[in-house]
Amino acid sequence: MRCRRRFAALVSVFAGLTVFATAALSQDVILSFEWTAERLSVPPGGQATIGLIARNDAVYEADDLELEIELGETGFEVAVEPELLAKIAPFGEATLLITVRVPEDVAEGEFELRTDALYTYCIEESCFLIAEPLTLRVVVEAGVDPVLPTPVAQHDPWPPVVIGLVLGGLAVSLALARRSRWRIPAILLLTLAAGLGLAYGTLRTQHEQAKSIGASLCVSCVGLEPTTHHAPELTAAEEQLLAGVTEASELLVFSARWCHACPIAKAFVAAVDEASPGITHRVVDVEEEPGLAEAFGVVRGGRTVVPAIARVDTEELFFGTEDLKARLFALLDLPAGVDEEADR
Amino acid sequence: MKLRWIRRSTQGAGLLLGLFGVTGIGMTHILFPGLHCYACPLAVTVCPIGLMQNLVAFGVVPYFWLGALFVYGLVAGRGFCGWFCPFGTLNDLLAFRKVRIGTWTSYGKYVVLAFALVGAWLATDTLFCKLCPAASLEASIPFLFLGVAKVNTPLLVHLGTLAGTLAGMILIARFWCRYLCPMGALLSLFNRVSLLRLRLDPERCKQCHACTSECPMGIEPHTQHDNHNCIKCGACVDGCKFHALSLGFGLRRR
Numbered sequence: 001m002r003c004r005r006r007f008a009a010l011v012s013v014f015a016g017l018t019v020f021a022t023a024a025l026s027q028d029v030i031l032s033f034e035w036t037a038e039r040l041s042v043p044p045g046g047q048a049t050i051g052l053i054a055r056n057d058a059v060y061e062a063d064d065l066e067l068e069i070e071l072g073e074t075g076f077e078v079a080v081e082p083e084l085l086a087k088i089a090p091f092g093e094a095t096l097l098i099t100v101r102v103p104e105d106v107a108e109g110e111f112e113l114r115t116d117a118l119y120t121y122c123i124e125e126s127c128f129l130i131a132e133p134l135t136l137r138v139v140v141e142a143g144v145d146p147v148l149p150t151p152v153a154q155h156d157p158w159p160p161v162v163i164g165l166v167l168g169g170l171a172v173s174l175a176l177a178r179r180s181r182w183r184i185p186a187i188l189l190l191t192l193a194a195g196l197g198l199a200y201g202t203l204r205t206q207h208e209q210a211k212s213i214g215a216s217l218c219v220s221c222v223g224l225e226p227t228t229h230h231a232p233e234l235t236a237a238e239e240q241l242l243a244g245v246t247e248a249s250e251l252l253v254f255s256a257r258w259c260h261a262c263p264i265a266k267a268f269v270a271a272v273d274e275a276s277p278g279i280t281h282r283v284v285d286v287e288e289e290p291g292l293a294e295a296f297g298v299v300r301g302g303r304t305v306v307p308a309i310a311r312v313d314t315e316e317l318f319f320g321t322e323d324l325k326a327r328l329f330a331l332l333d334l335p336a337g338v339d340e341e342a343d344r
Numbered sequence: 345m346k347l348r349w350i351r352r353s354t355q356g357a358g359l360l361l362g363l364f365g366v367t368g369i370g371m372t373h374i375l376f377p378g379l380h381c382y383a384c385p386l387a388v389t390v391c392p393i394g395l396m397q398n399l400v401a402f403g404v405v406p407y408f409w410l411g412a413l414f415v416y417g418l419v420a421g422r423g424f425c426g427w428f429c430p431f432g433t434l435n436d437l438l439a440f441r442k443v444r445i446g447t448w449t450s451y452g453k454y455v456v457l458a459f460a461l462v463g464a465w466l467a468t469d470t471l472f473c474k475l476c477p478a479a480s481l482e483a484s485i486p487f488l489f490l491g492v493a494k495v496n497t498p499l500l501v502h503l504g505t506l507a508g509t510l511a512g513m514i515l516i517a518r519f520w521c522r523y524l525c526p527m528g529a530l531l532s533l534f535n536r537v538s539l540l541r542l543r544l545d546p547e548r549c550k551q552c553h554a555c556t557s558e559c560p561m562g563i564e565p566h567t568q569h570d571n572h573n574c575i576k577c578g579a580c581v582d583g584c585k586f587h588a589l590s591l592g593f594g595l596r597r598r
Contacts, residue, residue, distance in 0.1 A: 159404060159405050160465040163461060171533050196411070198415070206407060208373070209408075211371050211373045213395055217383045222479045223473060224494075225496060300492055
């Protein structure tokens, strides 16, 4: 009897320690972070955008991801989009866009901004708050391109390398395996590879990515308009004109994560918003607010067309980034070609 | 029943799936087993070539895409080109001249596939989509009428590639499928192992070359029945009066 009690006590202590140790060990980072560029180059008085890719390498869902960026005495202004990311699915990933605006009078040089990525995750009843320290490097330099063309795009060599190796290997091995006795083993191996690819891809929510890429039509991606790499810049005369717009007017920028031209539209509308006391804007993710996209006529023929810029009070909108400045000014009932008038 | 009539019905099903968006179900997770632009207003499936380019541009290793490709390849290989693909059906409708032109040119489709892959990586953009004649037909023209696209340089480029492709289809049967289709290039890798196979009974074959004159892809089915260009359409099966060729699903080679 005594032995049994001792054994039960030992088992309880061991079980308790195991639970505690598991919880303690589990309080670990589950997201890995990667900047889309090594550093962010911004001219004095300009702004630029960088992407932060958050990858969830765990089987648990990461919740409420937000960034805390220490700006100190730099005088920079920072906007993060989205400000709060509600969740990242197991094996999923998401990208935050960080736009840094630098004042005119800042000294040129490199600045390191301490950034904490805060998020939570739960294992059954136990939830953990994680603060992952990161560093955002900002280089203030005159004459650099103020906006990255596509902040979330990158030259990651792995996708083409993996596709090339898989398809090349397949072509060579099937060309060499001419004997009929290789046929059934080859079919079995390929079936296994197909199953693994689909299962792992689904775990990484790639089926959702496929659907979301297919559902939103990015106008420059299929060649409905020329590809734009830079947001237009406002001239001094245009900034002066916008500064005189005091009547309240809200713009909606409809965008999607996979849209190549959306960062251009967002950057330019943000610059117009900044220059005018009356104009405000909001970025609408068409996947998160499909009803709003439908209501404003952004859905055409079953496809959600992005980028689209809509004016809320008149419900007028236009698609794409071709002649962006002229079309946005027309949407706002502002005269085009103010520079020529100023020259005269 | 002749294979041709069964094939017309499956090609009709492919067209219907391509236009299924009219039911309002919206985009699904399914990859289309052929070349069909996902920007098409009525598409409910994702174009594999467009998806590949987007994932490469955004730095995603496409496991799901590879898995789906392997499934389609194993089931029918290029059989989807002959039996299902809407753009293949358009090729079929314009296949007036079943000519044979140098075999090396048929490797052009691998160059187009490499261009789509490497171009997406280098330019972080979907370069092939801007030239794709399927996108011209299924996206550029419809969206011009829907008030999204305008008459601009990209539209003229699209119309140019479409006109060139249509002219090629009229002059050479299955011109796009033979020489340029990147989706055909992907599926052709599986032609040797796919479950849908063209089989030859050598004892019945009289070497009359009737199958060769029937083949829209310009190959010799009685000697090259697992050729990367064979779309398993069955034209050779219908054309062989000695019943030396047959088409069917099976694990065994012959």
